[in-house]
Amino acid sequence: MISIFLNQGVFSNSVFSSYRVLISFILLSGVVLSNTYASGLASVLTIPRYGKPLETIHDFVESPYRWGASSLAWILSLESADTHDIRELVARFDMIPGEEELFRRSLGGDYGLAIEFLNSGYYAYLSFVRQENVQLFDILKQELYFMYTIAYSQRGWPLMEYFNKFNLETIQHGFILHWEKQMIRKYMSSRIEQILSLIAEGHNSVKELKPLSVTHILGPSFVLLIGLSAAIVLFILELIWVHFNSRLILKPSSVERQTVYVKLRAKLSSATAAVERDSKRNATSTKSYKSV
The missing domain is CATH 1.20.5 (Single alpha-helices involved in coiled-coils or other helix-helix interfaces)
Structure with a gap:
């Protein structure tokens, strides 16, 4: 039986038919096991293994990653939260003033950065998001939190009614969205904005499939060569x-x-x-x- 599983010859016995039947069934099982092992080994050596994608806050909390930004304003609205995922997310936050340090940490592919999703559909970010590291990111489908831009004034300000009416009309007529797009075109990189939009839709050029070449199986080939030589x-x-x-x-x-x-x-x-x-x-x- 062991010799059949190792693709070796067996001693023939033409006297008993039961022996031939037994050897036939063992031979068939050996062929099935050999093909299964060969196909599994080929899939391990050729198909890259990807981890589970991070789509929600809970997925990020379950991962070993940390995240950071250049200001504590990103977590001020979350410090009073009582849910486990938000509290764990706040505990993993790193406030790093240096944007170069944030850029360096993000190159490892195991560190998260905070960016802002605007109402116009664009993203606002600082200089630590560049073309060298933007394609290493995955954007969560679940937003961390949402908040409006707040304007303060003195109590009893006589122009408050006119101010509220002005804000309502600017939102209704699309001036806010127009101003956001204008600022994005003026101060942000259109190339990075396009890459971030593709990543949010699930398209990342880094993870494109490539044809199999000798370099992909170079390590197993060396192991096989050493075994055959020995x-x-x-x-x-x-x-x-x-x-x-x-x-x-x-x-x-x-x-x-x-x-x-x-x-x-x-x-x-x-x-x-x-x-x-x-x-x-x-x-x-x-x-x-x-x-x-």
Whole structure:
């Protein structure tokens, strides 16, 4: 059974049909197991393994990643939250004033950065989001929180009614969205905005499939080469050992040859003496017969 599973030969037995049936079933199971192992090994060596995508806040909390920004304003609205995921998210926040440090940490692919999603559908970000690291990100489908822009004034301000009416009309006529798009075109990179939009839709150019090449299987090829080389060397050593062992068995030593020669000579001498005795006995019996 083990020899069949290792794709080796077995001793044939044509006497019993039950033996042939048993070997046939074991051979079929061995073929199934061998093909299953070969296909599984091929899939492991060729198909890259990706982790579970982070789509919600809970997924991010379950991951070992941390996140950060250049200001504490990102978590001021979350510090009073009582849910477990939000409290854990606040605990993992790192306030790093240096934007270069945030950019350096993001290059590892295991650190999150905070960006703002505007009402116009664009993203607002600082200089730590660049073309060198933007394609390493995955944007959560669940928003962390949403809040309006608040304007303060003194109590009893006589122009508050006109101010509220002005804000309502600007929102209704789309001036807010127009101003946001204008500021994005003026101060942000259109290339990064396009990449962020594609990532939010689930398209990331970094994860595009590439054709299989020799470099993808270079490591397993070296392991296979080492195994085959070791097997060939052991096979040659086994042949040499069998050859010398057979020579030692077939060719006796000088002492053994001398002993065999002495034994053969003794047997030959005893046979010659027996023949001479028989001839003398026959000659004596012939003479006595003639005398009679």
